[in-house]
Amino acid sequence: MEEILIGIVGAGTVGGGVVKILSRRIEKLRKERGLPIRIARIADKDPKRREQFAASGALCTADADDILNDPAIQIVVELVGGTTFARKLVLAALSRKKHVITANKALLAEYGPEIFEAAAQEHVSVYFEAAVGGGMPIIKALREGLVANSILSIKTIINGTCNYILTRMSREGLTFAAALDEAQKKGYAEADPALDVGGGDSGHKVAILASLAGGGYVPFKSISIEGITGIGKEDIAFAAELGYTIKLLGIIKKSGADDLLDVRVHPAMLPVRHILASVSDVYNAVLLEGDAVGQILLYGKGAGEMPTASAVVSDIIDVAHNISCKAGVRIPMGYYSSSQELPVKPIEAIEGRYYLRFTVQDKPGVLASIAGLLGDEGISLASVMQKEGFSEKSVPVIILTHTAIEKNLRAALKRIEAMDYIKDRTQVIRIEE
Amino acid sequence: MEEILIGIVGAGTVGGGVVKILSRRIEKLRKERGLPIRIARIADKDPKRREQFAASGALCTADADDILNDPAIQIVVELVGGTTFARKLVLAALSRKKHVITANKALLAEYGPEIFEAAAQEHVSVYFEAAVGGGMPIIKALREGLVANSILSIKTIINGTCNYILTRMSREGLTFAAALDEAQKKGYAEADPALDVGGGDSGHKVAILASLAGGGYVPFKSISIEGITGIGKEDIAFAAELGYTIKLLGIIKKSGADDLLDVRVHPAMLPVRHILASVSDVYNAVLLEGDAVGQILLYGKGAGEMPTASAVVSDIIDVAHNISCKAGVRIPMGYYSSSQELPVKPIEAIEGRYYLRFTVQDKPGVLASIAGLLGDEGISLASVMQKEGFSEKSVPVIILTHTAIEKNLRAALKRIEAMDYIKDRTQVIRIEE
Numbered sequence: 001m002e003e004i005l006i007g008i009v010g011a012g013t014v015g016g017g018v019v020k021i022l023s024r025r026i027e028k029l030r031k032e033r034g035l036p037i038r039i040a041r042i043a044d045k046d047p048k049r050r051e052q053f054a055a056s057g058a059l060c061t062a063d064a065d066d067i068l069n070d071p072a073i074q075i076v077v078e079l080v081g082g083t084t085f086a087r088k089l090v091l092a093a094l095s096r097k098k099h100v101i102t103a104n105k106a107l108l109a110e111y112g113p114e115i116f117e118a119a120a121q122e123h124v125s126v127y128f129e130a131a132v133g134g135g136m137p138i139i140k141a142l143r144e145g146l147v148a149n150s151i152l153s154i155k156t157i158i159n160g161t162c163n164y165i166l167t168r169m170s171r172e173g174l175t176f177a178a179a180l181d182e183a184q185k186k187g188y189a190e191a192d193p194a195l196d197v198g199g200g201d202s203g204h205k206v207a208i209l210a211s212l213a214g215g216g217y218v219p220f221k222s223i224s225i226e227g228i229t230g231i232g233k234e235d236i237a238f239a240a241e242l243g244y245t246i247k248l249l250g251i252i253k254k255s256g257a258d259d260l261l262d263v264r265v266h267p268a269m270l271p272v273r274h275i276l277a278s279v280s281d282v283y284n285a286v287l288l289e290g291d292a293v294g295q296i297l298l299y300g301k302g303a304g305e306m307p308t309a310s311a312v313v314s315d316i317i318d319v320a321h322n323i324s325c326k327a328g329v330r331i332p333m334g335y336y337s338s339s340q341e342l343p344v345k346p347i348e349a350i351e352g353r354y355y356l357r358f359t360v361q362d363k364p365g366v367l368a369s370i371a372g373l374l375g376d377e378g379i380s381l382a383s384v385m386q387k388e389g390f391s392e393k394s395v396p397v398i399i400l401t402h403t404a405i406e407k408n409l410r411a412a413l414k415r416i417e418a419m420d421y422i423k424d425r426t427q428v429i430r431i432e433e
Numbered sequence: 434m435e436e437i438l439i440g441i442v443g444a445g446t447v448g449g450g451v452v453k454i455l456s457r458r459i460e461k462l463r464k465e466r467g468l469p470i471r472i473a474r475i476a477d478k479d480p481k482r483r484e485q486f487a488a489s490g491a492l493c494t495a496d497a498d499d500i501l502n503d504p505a506i507q508i509v510v511e512l513v514g515g516t517t518f519a520r521k522l523v524l525a526a527l528s529r530k531k532h533v534i535t536a537n538k539a540l541l542a543e544y545g546p547e548i549f550e551a552a553a554q555e556h557v558s559v560y561f562e563a564a565v566g567g568g569m570p571i572i573k574a575l576r577e578g579l580v581a582n583s584i585l586s587i588k589t590i591i592n593g594t595c596n597y598i599l600t601r602m603s604r605e606g607l608t609f610a611a612a613l614d615e616a617q618k619k620g621y622a623e624a625d626p627a628l629d630v631g632g633g634d635s636g637h638k639v640a641i642l643a644s645l646a647g648g649g650y651v652p653f654k655s656i657s658i659e660g661i662t663g664i665g666k667e668d669i670a671f672a673a674e675l676g677y678t679i680k681l682l683g684i685i686k687k688s689g690a691d692d693l694l695d696v697r698v699h700p701a702m703l704p705v706r707h708i709l710a711s712v713s714d715v716y717n718a719v720l721l722e723g724d725a726v727g728q729i730l731l732y733g734k735g736a737g738e739m740p741t742a743s744a745v746v747s748d749i750i751d752v753a754h755n756i757s758c759k760a761g762v763r764i765p766m767g768y769y770s771s772s773q774e775l776p777v778k779p780i781e782a783i784e785g786r787y788y789l790r791f792t793v794q795d796k797p798g799v800l801a802s803i804a805g806l807l808g809d810e811g812i813s814l815a816s817v818m819q820k821e822g823f824s825e826k827s828v829p830v831i832i833l834t835h836t837a838i839e840k841n842l843r844a845a846l847k848r849i850e851a852m853d854y855i856k857d858r859t860q861v862i863r864i865e866e
Contacts, residue, residue: 021581021725032648032768082672129578135726137570137578144577145562145570148454148746215465275732278711293568299708299733308726313581327760335465365500 002035002322007067009089009097009165010079011044011053011060014103016132017309018077019056022316029136035320041067041273045107065112068092075319077312078102087111094118094126095132099323101107103130103308109207109220113338113412125126125329127315129269132159132205135307136300137314138286142212143331149290151213155432160204160303161189161196162228162248166267169236170245176231188282199227202265206250209286210263213252216342218263224347226266235357235427238398240383244269244355245277248433260345268432269355329402348407353382353431358397359424378410379404394423400431436469439751440500440531442522443512444486444493447563450742452489453509455749464768474500480573491704493805501525501704508752509533520544527551527559532756534748536563542640546771554647555560558755558762560748565638566591568734568740570747571719575645576764577726583644585686591638591737593715594622594629595661595681599700600713602669603678605821610704621715625707632681633659635698639683643696646685646721648768649775652695657780658698667862668790671818671831674696677702678710678786682865686802693778701865774851781840785813786864791849792857800830805854810845814836 008015022039028033042053043064052059059066066091067073076093078100080086087109091430093100095118104110108131118128129139142151157163168179182188182198184313191232195201203225210218239246248269253262270277275297279285284302294428301307322330333342357416360366385398400412401409413426439447455472474484476497483493485654492499500506501522509526513532519540526533528551535541541548541564552559557578562572564756566589575584590596594616601612613630636658655856672679677802679700700824703710708730712718722728734740740834755763764863768771799808804814818831834842846859 018545024583025581028648033765047838135579135723136729137574140573140578141570144742144751145573145747146568146752148743150457215461250474275711278708290743291457291567292450292739292746294734294737294740295570295732297730299725299728299730299732304727306725307727310579310581310723312579313725317575317580320759320764322760325755325763327758327763330754330758330760334467349497 001036001324003035003038004075004323005038005040005042005073006075006077006316006430007041007070007073008077009043009064009067009170010041010081011042011049013305015042015079016052018312019053019307020315021309023056031319031340032269033317033321037320038393039222039351040073041070043067064089066154068096072403073098074323075099075101077316078104080104083107083110086154090115091118091252094124096120098125099124099319100126101312101319102126102128103312105201105208106288109204112208112211112336113217114335116333120329120332121176123320123329126333127319128208129315130308130311132208132301132306133284133286134300135310136284136286136298136302136407138209138298139212141298146290146293146296149292152254152288152289152291154209154213154250154288155276156206156209156284156286156304157197157276157279158249158250158286159202159248160284160285160301161193161203163279163284164188164229164282165197166246166248168230169231169233170240170392173233173237175233175387176229177341185201186196195216197227197229197390199225199265202248202250206263206265209250210252210261211336214261214342216340217336217338218261218342218344222263222344224264224266228267230427233269233426234396235429238357239269242385242400243272244431245272246429247276251432255345258345261342262345262350264347266430268337270432287393306307348410352405352406353403354400354409355429355431356401356402356429358399358422359394359426360397361421361423362419363396370399370419372415373416374401374412379408379412434467434757435475436471437508437707437756438471438473438506439508439510439527439749440473440474440476440503440508441663442476442497442500443514443709444475444482445512446738447640447741448475449485449513450738451745452486454499454742454746455763456489456808457610462750464589465679466754467804468750470749470753473506474503475612476500481580488500488687499523501529506531507756508534508749511537511546511747513537516543523548524551527555527557530555532557532752533559534745534752535559535561536745537565537635538637538641542637543667545641545644547651549766549769553762553765553767558752558764559766560752561641562743562748563741563744564751566717566719566731566733567721567733568736568743569717569735570733571642571731572645575642579726579729582725583724585687585724586720587642587683587719589639589642589683589717589719590680590709590712591683591719591735592629592681593717593734594626595635596712596717597621597677597715598630599661599664599681599798602664602666603673606670609662630662632658632698633716633865635683639685639696640794642683643685643694644769647694647775649773650769651694651775651777655777657697657698659701662701663860664700665860667829668862671790672702672788674832675816675818676705677864678705679862680709688778691778694775695783697777697780699863701863729848779841781782783839784836786866787834787842788836788858788862789832791832791855792827792859794826794854794856795828795832796854797860802852802854803830803832803849806849807834807845808839812841812845822829
């Protein structure tokens with residue numbers, strides 16, 4: 001049987017992991033599955049990164065075109081990252097009828113339709129298990145294992161950096177800055193952590209999950225995203241006192257009457273007994289609800305050399321099976337196109353419960369005023385906690401609301417924040433049950 | 434494109450669920466995936482069970498041969514259960530070159546090699562996602578999503594009935610009998626609960642998982658199986674006091690030097706902070722460790738009409754994709770054959786920590802005697818708890834051991850149980866960390 005040749009572009013840590021795994025398993029794949037896979041070429045501009053593959057048997061090159069121009073290579077693995085060169089590379093590979101495997105969440109979240117349409121036109125596949133949740137097979141679960149279901153909701157902790165920071169803040173009482181510093185020292189956060197702590201990375205992954213779950217294209221830019229930079233250690237402490245844990249959540253819900261998909265990323269308070277509340281450190285989890293299967297949870301490491309490489313290799317084997325049995329494009333992605341764009345519910349329209357932390361002047365009548373202004377917008381209080389102040393000038397007032405519409409909450413907050421007893425920005429954290 | 438016709442044998446609750454799901458999703462499958470699936474025939478001996486499908490559009494029959502003899506039917510779904518008629522049916526379907534989908538764990542655990550060899554010979558597939566873990570896509574994860582990994586271990590709570598009973602014993606202090614009675618009244622346990630509470634059902638599922646993880650055939654009869662009938666409410670209470678929860682676990686471990694697979698089903702004490710300790714009620718979970726991916730958990734409902742039907746339908750769609758793109762047998766199961774039988778580690782050879790509950794006469798020197806006899810076999814104690822007696826005649830002595838070899842423990846217990854201060858059977862529960 002003819003060998004199935006693979007070209008890898010981007011010889012970083014994940015690329016190294018892919019070579020490592022395949023060298024271990026290549027004989028087993030040939031014997032048990034009849035798949036004669038071989039990594040033929042590896043491209044990277046950096047000679048030092050290429051060096052680690054000198055003994056791998058693959059031809060190493062600085063020029064990705066060497067892979068594109070090799071007609072024997074049927075699968076191109078894109079591990080470059082970013083959306084400029086990677087986009088060009090992926091489109092060029094598809095135009096040469098090569099299957100593409102990518103771990104690039106930003107690329108698919110922002111240019112998914114262009115890429116899937118190009119793949120459909122050339123009758124080749126794009127696989128992307130590693131783009132979401134590292135080694136957890138969540139893409140396969142959504143596209144295949146749970147395909148009998150209409151996905152009613154997904155709640156996910158999908159960024160390990162943020163989860164590590166929030167876990168450290170929660171366990172050790174650290175400030176955000178101190179926990180971030182620790183995460184950077186341990187290699188869990190990049191030197192520029194903005195994409196992680198700002199929620200953008202979670203947003204990219206949630207856009208992909210929402211497109212798969214919704215059966216249409218959910219553009220990245222349509223998703224409401226908040227990061228964790230504004231979470232104070234006092235919020236973590238108050239949450240704990242109230243029986244909650246704060247997590248950065250990706251939320252996807254099929255809402256009722258208006259038929260709009262509710263898709264968002266923001267810090268959320270979860271009851272401590274919630275199954276996602278126990279997902280700690282760098283672990284990720286996806287909790288989904290299907291109309292047939294009910295609740296399903298997937299939990300694992302969402303990043304790192306070997307977990308990510310595990311996902312890339314499972315895609316390589318999947319595509320190699322398709323090639324080996326001449327299946328062509330086995331599972332079409334036609335719905336993930338710009339013509340199938342799904343409208344997303346505006347964040348103002350969502351309903352939920354809220355944690356509010358006001359920083360107020362310690363004087364009589366303040367609580368009555370806040371409660372009155374919330375009441376004017378139809379927002380009723382589930383519980384109130386007034387604390388001794390951290391400074392002499394102000395005290396925190398914590399309110400948990402009953403279910404309210406976000407638009408009304410914002411209107412009430414606008415009026416409250418104009419009052420002279422308000423001494424600092426009001427903290428708002430959505431509560432998920 | 435030609436329709437892909439399906440025949441279902443066994444028109445019980447799961448069959449009903451399959452028809453329900455497909456009727457909801459048939460248009461979407463045709464439009465988005467190009468799969469023109471149709472349930473052509475449903476067979477069941479019971480006319481009352483056939484009645485529910487009168488309006489389904491399928492031809493209903495009492496005779497499964499009508500399905501076998503219909504050359505247009507390419508997929509046979511076996512939902513009969515048992516290993517006599519089901520075995521004949523599956524082999525007959527395969528011999529007519531029909532793909533088979535089954536939810537029958539006993540059949541695959543006991544006759545897997547015969548069935549997979551017949552399928553290989555006829556170049557058709559056997560899919561069986563619903564046989565293990567209901568709607569959780571664990572079979573797909575092992576065969577595809579995690580195929581890049583060598584699976585180092587699996588720990589699983591895979592029988593909802595037992596988990597419900599242990600949860601109720603733990604939360605409400607019920608006896609086993611009272612909790613079983615409650616489970617039967619709620620429909621979570623069968624009138625004859627032996628296969629569930631005796632551990633046999635878990636054993637069937639674990640045999641299948643072990644064969645997939647081990648890459649060879651693990652015969653059901655080679656697995657050491659203990660059920661939960663001997664767990665007393667006092668064991669649950671003492672476990673809680675010591676910081677443990679008792680669960681019925683399926684355990685699969687690749688052991689080191691001797692290269693034998695450690696495969697067993699028995700009640701186990703788990704630290705309360707263990708991720709599996711929080712899996713309650715009828716939920717199932719599979720915690721696995723891969724050499725690349727690290728720890729992965731899958732959690733969901735392991736039984737019931739719709740979760741099981743969800744798995745069956747995902748298999749139908751998988752096989753339909755294979756048919757539609759003429760992929761033949763996409764993923765071979767050649768390793769799951771009698772010639773590839775994997776030796777299983779004898780239970781006497783395992784090493785671990787143990788919870789021991791002795792029922793002894795309340796007199797001086799007893800604890801010293803027990804500790805001495807354990808010490809003679811090289812077993813040292815991690816902690817000892819002596820309690821006031823439940824009766825005047827005897828008191829419980831609870832010992833947690835350090836790591837010991839089971840063979841040595843059994844030798845020590847044999848000598849201890851011969852002593853006249855022992856007043857009742859000694860309880861032994863293995864501890865898993």
